[in-house]
Amino acid sequence: MGDILRQAAYQLESTSDSARADSEILLAHCLQKSRTYLYTWSEKEVDSTTEATFRWLLAERLRGVPIAHLTGQREFWTLTLKVTSDTLIPRPETELLVETALSLLPSPLAGGEAPRSSGWNGLGKGGNKCVSALDLGTGTGAIALSLAHERPDAQFTACDFSAAALAVATENAHSNAIHNVQFIHSNWFSALPPQRFDVIVSNPPYIETNDPHLTQGDVRFEPRSALTSGQDGLDDLHHIITTAPHWLVTGGWLLLEHGYNQGQVVTTLLHNAGFQQVCCLPDLGGNDRVSLGQWPSA
Known part of the structure; x- marks a missing residue:
């Protein structure tokens, strides 16, 4: 050998x-x-x-052809995930989003362990509301499933506009025996049932439509819809930031992954939308990678 x-x-x-x-x-x-x-x-x-x-x-x-497409899988966080050409390949940088979200998810409420069934109604034992989080544009389910694996007491919702991607995410949930994630076919918030979340996370498309890097490396084989977002790469980030307040509890958090050169503009968008405690976190390479903000109390 x-x-x-x-x-x-x-x-x-x-x-x-x-x-x-x-x-x-x-x-x-x-x-x-x-x-x-x-x-x-x-x-x-x-x-x-x-x-x-x-x-x-x-x-x-x-x-x-990417290694993940050749083997059909990628290691992420503590999970092994199926990967296809219908999904973005999970990357190590995104683990910062998972790590930060875990630090911000509220502690379990007394009696609030979520029953492990698809019929869960958002209430724990005795009627206490369980901790809940939303993953927008879930792809393989990497973020939602990693969070759900670490927090079996909480309930997670994961959505994607791609039915093919949702099928992969659902299969990943089954193969990793994770049962506290509900998958919904939705273009961002559009098809979600009315609810407010403690935390919303997303790794949305954020590459400029004409970025030359799109013709290089693994991204050549990934769905363009999961990568690009308008001429400046900010269309989806702007939409999520301006819409998220309608879906967050007071004191809830919005966390977004973005490009290495977008930290300043994303934090400005968060400030302008009314978020507080806004900051930008670097990845292991020292590049701006995750921006977050807290929706203020009434």
């Missing part, structure tokens, strides 16, 4: 900045083993059928 991996990594060096990791992920996928297995049994021979499958996947990767 060692020789196969070295040759594959060499081939990928011109097209991938993670050539060795890509090679290992693809071979481990073909073998249905972990990457640790590759290190432990590096001298083991690979049978001809497995090698042929690996060579085909390698050729697809050389063509630029």
